[in-house]
Amino acid sequence: MPGAIDLHSHSRASDGTETPAELVRAAVDAGLGAIALTDHDSTAGWAEAFAASDGTGLTVVPGMELSTWSGWHSVHLLAYLVDPADAALVAETERIRTARMHRAESIVERISADYDLTWDDVLAQTTAGATVGRPHIADALVARGLVSDRSAAFATILHPRTGYFQPHYAPDPLDAVRLVVAAGGVPVLAHPGTRGRDGVVPADVLARLVDAGLAGLEIRHRENTRSGRERLAELAERFDLLVTGSSDYHGTGKPNRLGENTTEPAVLERILELGTGSSPHRG
Ligand code: AMP
Ligand code: FE
Numbered sequence: 493m494p495g496a497i498d499l500h501s502h503s504r505a506s507d508g509t510e511t512p513a514e515l516v517r518a519a520v521d522a523g524l525g526a527i528a529l530t531d532h533d534s535t536a537g538w539a540e541a542f543a544a545s546d547g548t549g550l551t552v553v554p555g556m557e558l559s560t561w562s563g564w565h566s567v568h569l570l571a572y573l574v575d576p577a578d579a580a581l582v583a584e585t586e587r588i589r590t591a592r593m594h595r596a597e598s599i600v601e602r603i604s605a606d607y608d609l610t611w612d613d614v615l616a617q618t619t620a621g622a623t624v625g626r627p628h629i630a631d632a633l634v635a636r637g638l639v640s641d642r643s644a645a646f647a648t649i650l651h652p653r654t655g656y657f658q659p660h661y662a663p664d665p666l667d668a669v670r671l672v673v674a675a676g677g678v679p680v681l682a683h684p685g686t687r688g689r690d691g692v693v694p695a696d697v698l699a700r701l702v703d704a705g706l707a708g709l710e711i712r713h714r715e716n717t718r719s720g721r722e723r724l725a726e727l728a729e730r731f732d733l734l735v736t737g738s739s740d741y742h743g744t745g746k747p748n749r750l751g752e753n754t755t756e757p758a759v760l761e762r763i764l765e766l767g768t769g770s771s772p773h774r775g
């Protein structure tokens with residue numbers, strides 16, 4: 493498979509700014525050989541991405557980024573090649589998306605006490621059925637002229653410290669790994685080193701995730717710190733985990749560029765061997 497491999501990207505099915513077809517076009521233009529479409533808590537973009545890749549030579553690996561919650565921290569779990577019709581997975585992702593919607597409404601209600609922002613402003617920034625998140629609230633704040641871009645919104649009004657923030661329901665990481673494995677998928681922890689060496693998942697907790705079927709760690713990601721990556725490399729070695737690298741592309745919603753971090757072909761081959769819930773689409 494020629495071309496670089498980027499296993500983490502978002503479309504308008506969640507908080508990316510491009511449609512799945514536009515994302516595929518951007519990946520082809522960037523010269524990539526394979527991308528994984530990993531929208532938050534949703535597989536809704538898969539079909540469009542598959543269709544758009546036909547004739548381009550791009551391989552689309554179907555996936556999602558499952559929201560989980562561990563203690564006080566949000567933990568993201570990449571889930572490759574799950575069965576999109578798996579009943580338990582469908583029920584859980586629906587539960588998360590509903591909770592996200594209510595939580596976003598509640599954040600907007602708090603913000604509207606101090607700023608000129610309505611829930612309709614936020615809905616205007618989302619595609620029907622999309623997984624709603626703070627990025628859509630950010631886009632509404634931008635549209636109102638209250639902040640300059642998403643990053644500015646996250647640094648100010650949407651920052652947890654400002655008091656408008658609220659968490660949302662999400663499963664425990666261990667339950668999430670089990671759910672993904674039961675759906676035939678390959679679970680990989682997304683950007684697990686953003687909080688530095690001491691913020692990396694403790695070895696005993698990781699051991700339980702690995703026992704449940706966790707397959708890998710996304711180490712090459714722009715938000716993982718240097719000390720976080722060092723710790724993750726030690727853990728990957730100790731637990732014999734796959735190591736991935738990816739962009740976490742969100743279109744114009746984040747500075748991350750497609751292919752800025754990539755995954756080795758042998759690692760993708762192993763993921764394709766392990767995943768049984770769905771198949772990669774070789775366009
Ligand atoms: P939420 O899951 O609704 O709390 O929102 C978190 C999401 O916002 C993450 O998945 C990121 O994709 C996105 N995000 C976080 N920080 C930023 C930022 N500074 N600029 C743009 N998007 C961000
Ligand atoms: Fe996101």
Ligand code: FE
Pocket residue numbers: 557568682683
């Ligand atoms: Fe994430």
Ligand code: ZN
Pocket residue numbers: 500501502557740
């Ligand atoms: Zn992501």
